[in-house]
Amino acid sequence: MSMQPDKVRLRSLSARRRSANVLFQSLCYIATALGLTALFLILGSLLHNGLGGVSLRVFTENTPGPGSQGGLRNAIVGSAIMTVLGVCVGTPIGILAGTFMAEYGRYNRVTPIVRFINDILLSAPSIIIGLFVYELVVVPMGGFSALAGSAALALIVIPVVVRTTEDMLLLVPNSLREAAASIGAPRSVIIRSVSYKAAQAGIVTGILLAIARVSGETAPLLFTALGNLNFSLDLKGPMASLPLIINQFASSAYPEWQSLAWTGALIVTAAVLLLSIAARVLVSKRSD
Amino acid sequence: MVNIPMSSVSVGARDLAIKRFAASDALFRLVTRSAAYLVLTLLGAFLVTLVIGSSLALSTFGVGFFTTQSWNPNPDILKFGALAPIYGTLVTSAIAMALALPVGLGIAVFLTELCPLSLRRAIGSAIELLAGVPSIIYGMWGLFVLAPVLQNFENNYLVPVVADVPILSSIFAGPSYGQGVLTAGIILAIMVLPFIAAVSRDVFLTVPAVLKEAAFGLGATTREVVRKVVLPYSRVGVIGGAMLALGRALGETMAVTFVIGNDPKVRASLLAPGTTISSSIANEFAEAKEPMHSSALVALGLILFVITLIVLSAARLMLARMNQRAGA
Numbered sequence: 001m002s003m004q005p006d007k008v009r010l011r012s013l014s015a016r017r018r019s020a021n022v023l024f025q026s027l028c029y030i031a032t033a034l035g036l037t038a039l040f041l042i043l044g045s046l047l048h049n050g051l052g053g054v055s056l057r058v059f060t061e062n063t064p065g066p067g068s069q070g071g072l073r074n075a076i077v078g079s080a081i082m083t084v085l086g087v088c089v090g091t092p093i094g095i096l097a098g099t100f101m102a103e104y105g106r107y108n109r110v111t112p113i114v115r116f117i118n119d120i121l122l123s124a125p126s127i128i129i130g131l132f133v134y135e136l137v138v139v140p141m142g143g144f145s146a147l148a149g150s151a152a153l154a155l156i157v158i159p160v161v162v163r164t165t166e167d168m169l170l171l172v173p174n175s176l177r178e179a180a181a182s183i184g185a186p187r188s189v190i191i192r193s194v195s196y197k198a199a200q201a202g203i204v205t206g207i208l209l210a211i212a213r214v215s216g217e218t219a220p221l222l223f224t225a226l227g228n229l230n231f232s233l234d235l236k237g238p239m240a241s242l243p244l245i246i247n248q249f250a251s252s253a254y255p256e257w258q259s260l261a262w263t264g265a266l267i268v269t270a271a272v273l274l275l276s277i278a279a280r281v282l283v284s285k286r287s288d
Numbered sequence: 289m290v291n292i293p294m295s296s297v298s299v300g301a302r303d304l305a306i307k308r309f310a311a312s313d314a315l316f317r318l319v320t321r322s323a324a325y326l327v328l329t330l331l332g333a334f335l336v337t338l339v340i341g342s343s344l345a346l347s348t349f350g351v352g353f354f355t356t357q358s359w360n361p362n363p364d365i366l367k368f369g370a371l372a373p374i375y376g377t378l379v380t381s382a383i384a385m386a387l388a389l390p391v392g393l394g395i396a397v398f399l400t401e402l403c404p405l406s407l408r409r410a411i412g413s414a415i416e417l418l419a420g421v422p423s424i425i426y427g428m429w430g431l432f433v434l435a436p437v438l439q440n441f442e443n444n445y446l447v448p449v450v451a452d453v454p455i456l457s458s459i460f461a462g463p464s465y466g467q468g469v470l471t472a473g474i475i476l477a478i479m480v481l482p483f484i485a486a487v488s489r490d491v492f493l494t495v496p497a498v499l500k501e502a503a504f505g506l507g508a509t510t511r512e513v514v515r516k517v518v519l520p521y522s523r524v525g526v527i528g529g530a531m532l533a534l535g536r537a538l539g540e541t542m543a544v545t546f547v548i549g550n551d552p553k554v555r556a557s558l559l560a561p562g563t564t565i566s567s568s569i570a571n572e573f574a575e576a577k578e579p580m581h582s583s584a585l586v587a588l589g590l591i592l593f594v595i596t597l598i599v600l601s602a603a604r605l606m607l608a609r610m611n612q613r614a615g616a
Binding site: 017018020021023024025027028029030031032034035036038039041042045046049092093094096097099100101103104105110111113114116117118119120121123124125126127128129130131132134135136144155158159162186187188189191192212215216217218219222223226243246247250251258261262265268269272273276277280 | 309310312313315316317319320321322323324325326327328330331333334337338340341390391392393394395397398399401402403411413414415416417418420421422423424425426427428429431432433478481482485509510511512514532535536538539540541542546566569570573574585586589592593596597600601604
């Protein structure tokens with residue numbers, strides 16, 4: 001007689017545990033579905049609204065005045081110039097700093113501090129970088145300029161490259177360095193012709209990720225490069241950039257500008273996603 | 289006789305080569321060290337610049353800058369208080385975390401415990417791609433796609449339903465224009481979701497399989513394994529990841545600027561427009577002519593930087609502790 005309620009209780013307990021588990025698992029499935037839906041909704045509306053505007057004209061004509069037709073040539077060229085400049089300045093500094101942290105200063109007391117600060121810079125609000133460059137470059141130079149924009153982008157590139165360079169150099173087996181040292185190669189030669197070679201793919205991945213990150217950045221350019229509706233190659237003057245144009249056109253009331261903003265958004269997103277995918281492929285190839 | 293000068297020449301050449309190596313080594317070392325120290329000083333340089341830039345506003349308004357909400361760049365008035373942007377920044381980030389944390393953890397559990405191995409990588413990569421989409425795209429999408437949908441939903445369903453409930457009726461007081469604090473919070477949630485999911489997945493993967501297998505072997509369900517084995521083991525890492533995401537949400541600019549409505553007032557209703565620190569700077573800084581106005585904006589930047597610095601430092605310390613344990 002006393003066994004019966006126990007059994008019932010056990011069965012009800014196991015049923016409760018099982019149904020709680022089913023509920024929990026369903027919630028996890030729903031969460032994943034939500035995340036994927038968000039991705040598809042965003043990419044879908046980009047394609048839906050932006051694809052119609054993609055034509056040769058986008059690449060050959062400059063941004064139009066309000067209410068007329070045109071392209072995004074000045075913005076694309078401006079973005080390319082500032083991205084290239086920013087990456088060209090930021091990458092060497094980042095690689096060198098990462099090299100110090102992983103090679104010369106691996107057991108240095110300063111290295112953990114540099115790593116900590118770099119990790120914070122990695123996720124610091126990019127608009128703060130804009131303010132910093134404004135005070136440091138725009139004010140002394142007396143005006144907004146492409147140089148200031150590039151400096152802001154370089155400051156975003158540095159932490160990304162430092163992080164990946166250090167991580168990748170730390171993965172290089174020490175036996176390779178020891179082998180090179182045993183045939184009398186000095187430290188700098190070991191780093192350049194052994195460590196860099198072995199970590200090449202990883203370092204390139206870091207640079208690709210940095211380019212991807214930088215090419216979509218808007219906030220740090222708002223009051224450094226400022227933007228420009230005309231075509232300009234003058235590094236000391238305001239320059240257009242795709243994200244800046246998207247920002248300006250999307251919040252305008254003109255349908256032509258809004259549709260160009262969608263097209264620009266599609267181009268930026270496609271470029272960023274392609275770069276991230278390329279970086280991913282490069283890493284997976286290395287680990288194969 | 290012939291050999292002696294020859295060898296002395298080669299010894300000289302060897303010495304020279306070694307000296308050259310030593311010199312180039314020292315130079316390379318110096319260059320890399322200076323680059324590392326440059327990174328080290330950047331953070332301090334940011335802080336010093338912001339402090340100098342904001343000194344005018346902070347010395348004029350004092351503590352009142354943090355407690356008042358009048359924001360008037362009119363040259364005849366020039367009165368600035370940071371309360372509304374600080375409030376907006378904290379509330380939008382809180383909404384974002386409240387929405388994104390459960391969903392992100394759910395995705396991480398799905399990826400580590402439930403997903404078939406063949407799909408794991410594809411879905412994981414898709415979620416990570418979501419993290420790569422530039423923030424301005426989220427802002428644009430929020431403005432043109434999400435805001436009209438939310439406006440319709442809020443005006444037709446949410447506001448009438450909660451109209452007679454005491455507290456909810458003031459939190460969700462209409463009318464909604466689609467752009468407001470809640471919309472900004474939702475967009476931020478979508479933005480930080482992939483970070484939370486990816487970091488949580490990574491820390492979940494550090495849980496030793498033996499622990500989980502032992503629990504499963506005792507008959508534990510997936511839910512019990514996650515709640516009683518995985519989460520306790522990885523708690524520090526999950527909190528670290530969440531704070532990393534919070535740091536991003538606090539400083540996010542473009543996505544918020546598009547959808548928050550940009551009105552520097554503290555309002556009870558989440559459907560009303562508001563502003564955040566970063567969107568105030570983004571909207572006004574390039575046009576700020578008065579030194580006091582731009583100094584007030586830099587002061588906002590300083591506040592934001594200090595807040596994110598604290599949050600990010602805590603996050604990094606927690607993640608470092610997690611990694612140490614995973615390595616041990």
